[in-house]
Amino acid sequence: MSATITIETSDHTQGVDITRQVQEAVEAACLSDGVCVVYVTHTTAAVAVNEAADPAVMEDVFAALDRLVPWDGPYAHKEGNSAAHIKSVLVGSSVHLPVYDGRLQLGTWQGIFFMEFDGPRRRRVLVKTVTNDWE
Amino acid sequence: MSATITIETSDHTQGVDITRQVQEAVEAACLSDGVCVVYVTHTTAAVAVNEAADPAVMEDVFAALDRLVPWDGPYAHKEGNSAAHIKSVLVGSSVHLPVYDGRLQLGTWQGIFFMEFDGPRRRRVLVKTVTNDWE
Amino acid sequence: MSATITIETSDHTQGVDITRQVQEAVEAACLSDGVCVVYVTHTTAAVAVNEAADPAVMEDVFAALDRLVPWDGPYAHKEGNSAAHIKSVLVGSSVHLPVYDGRLQLGTWQGIFFMEFDGPRRRRVLVKTVTNDWE
Numbered sequence: 001m002s003a004t005i006t007i008e009t010s011d012h013t014q015g016v017d018i019t020r021q022v023q024e025a026v027e028a029a030c031l032s033d034g035v036c037v038v039y040v041t042h043t044t045a046a047v048a049v050n051e052a053a054d055p056a057v058m059e060d061v062f063a064a065l066d067r068l069v070p071w072d073g074p075y076a077h078k079e080g081n082s083a084a085h086i087k088s089v090l091v092g093s094s095v096h097l098p099v100y101d102g103r104l105q106l107g108t109w110q111g112i113f114f115m116e117f118d119g120p121r122r123r124r125v126l127v128k129t130v131t132n133d134w135e
Numbered sequence: 136m137s138a139t140i141t142i143e144t145s146d147h148t149q150g151v152d153i154t155r156q157v158q159e160a161v162e163a164a165c166l167s168d169g170v171c172v173v174y175v176t177h178t179t180a181a182v183a184v185n186e187a188a189d190p191a192v193m194e195d196v197f198a199a200l201d202r203l204v205p206w207d208g209p210y211a212h213k214e215g216n217s218a219a220h221i222k223s224v225l226v227g228s229s230v231h232l233p234v235y236d237g238r239l240q241l242g243t244w245q246g247i248f249f250m251e252f253d254g255p256r257r258r259r260v261l262v263k264t265v266t267n268d269w270e
Numbered sequence: 271m272s273a274t275i276t277i278e279t280s281d282h283t284q285g286v287d288i289t290r291q292v293q294e295a296v297e298a299a300c301l302s303d304g305v306c307v308v309y310v311t312h313t314t315a316a317v318a319v320n321e322a323a324d325p326a327v328m329e330d331v332f333a334a335l336d337r338l339v340p341w342d343g344p345y346a347h348k349e350g351n352s353a354a355h356i357k358s359v360l361v362g363s364s365v366h367l368p369v370y371d372g373r374l375q376l377g378t379w380q381g382i383f384f385m386e387f388d389g390p391r392r393r394r395v396l397v398k399t400v401t402n403d404w405e
Contacts, residue, residue: 001273002303002370007278008296011257015399019278032136033263034265034307035170035172035263037305037366037368038315038369039366039375040377041375041376041377041378041380042379042380043321043327043377043379043380044278044379048221048224048228049178049228050178050220050242051178051220051223052230054212054213054214055210056210056211056213056217057178057212057217057220059211059212060208060210060211060212060217060221061217061220061221061222061224062213062219063209063210064204064217068203069334073330073334074333075326075330075333076326076330076333077284077295077324077326077327077329077330078324078326078327079324080185082326082327082330082331082334084166085331086322086325086330086331086334089318089320089331089361090222090360090361091225091382092227092318092362092365093318093319093320093365094230094365094366095227095228096172096231096366097174098137098172099262100137100265101404103177105174105261105263106176107175107176107177107259108176108180109177109178110176110177110178112226121220123375126265126368126375128368128375129402130265130304130305130307130400130401131265131402132264132265132266156298167370168272170305170307170398170400183362184313184354184361184363185313185358185359185363185402186313186355189347189348189349191346191348191352192313192347192352192355194346194347194353195343195345195346195355196308196352196355196359198344198345198346198354198358199339199343199356202343203338203339209399225360226359226360229361230307230363230364230383231307231363231366233272233307233309233396233398235272240309240311240396240398242310242311242312242394244312244313244314245311245312245313245363251397253347255313256368266400267398267399267400267401
């Protein structure tokens with residue numbers, strides 16, 4: 001009931017649509033009915049559900065986060081990437097999708113996005129399912 | 136173990152207290168012990184847990200979000216509602232309530248709020264429960 | 271499959287690393303495989319996963335939240351702590367950790383932080399596990 005998605009980001013900030021990989025993990029787990037948790041194991045990245053149809057939407061989300069949390073703020077952390085940590089807390093380290101009949105119950109326009117805030121890096125996302133199937 | 140709550144919002148931005156409907160869905164699912172996931176299937180709305188006693192609190196939350204993410208930003212998405220997508224990512228598409236003895240384990244002041252950022256619209260919220268009841 | 275962590279905060283805003291207590295709750299529940307939900311029952315506090323190695327990171331997160339949501343905003347709520355409610359909505363009332371072989375699947379740098387936004391207060395965090403162990 002566990003899978004790992006590996007992502008190689010290529011830019012400093014970047015949204016990666018991982019909807020297909022998460023759906024495949026749900027199928028590999030033979031989950032029919034339950035909840036799928038998508039968990040980011042990093043502190044300078046996040047995961048969110050939002051519009052997958054027009055890429056301009058996630059572009060706008062990243063640009064707004066840059067305006068809210070500028071890279072060159074007055075930060076105490078010496079590694080220089082505090083903005084990435086702060087965005088990670090604001091967006092969150094996990095999303096949760098109801099699963100019914102083996103399918104993620106996403107809305108029409110929804111996709112699942114890995115959000116890189118301090119790339120490029122090799123990243124790891126865990127997909128964990130909990131199920132009601134034995135009822 | 137699934138229910139759908141339908142919400143008709145009447146304003147452009149609006150908080151709707153759905154605590155009672157979620158509690159009823161938990162009862163309808165006969166869930167005694169487990170976790171209840173409340174999931175928004177839209178990309179310009181969100182769901183949050185916060186104070187249900189004084190309506191001024193959610194008013195302040197919406198006003199603060201408007202200041203952080205102005206409607207007329209410099210946005211790439213042509214539909215003109217990028218601010219709603221950005222707020223949706225900041226607040227999140229799901230909340231999770233521990234359930235014990237058939238009751239949502241909310242704190243004294245907590246309620247569950249559907250948050251409309253681009254209404255008025257007809258909206259759909261999924262309530263999914265996962266249970267430990269067969270232990 | 272439930273535990274309560276009690277926290278006495280000493281400052282007005284404060285991050286408290288509760289990773290060890292959550293891991294102990296998972297062990298007490300004898301959870302081998304599943305998901306652990308950490309839930310804050312308050313409306314002026316939150317919980318987040320982020321870097322536990324350098325305390326400057328959480329310091330930067332709290333300072334950034336103060337800049338985004340000033341304590342003395344133009345708020346409607348008469349109790350004067352609207353900023354704490356708004357930060358609570360932005361960060362969120364729960365985090366979720368995959369559990370495998372009895373261990374929280376945290377990344378190398380990750381810890382779980384209770385985030386106090388209106389202390390000092392006595393606070394209560396629920397740890398709830400849902401499991402796949404009977405498969």
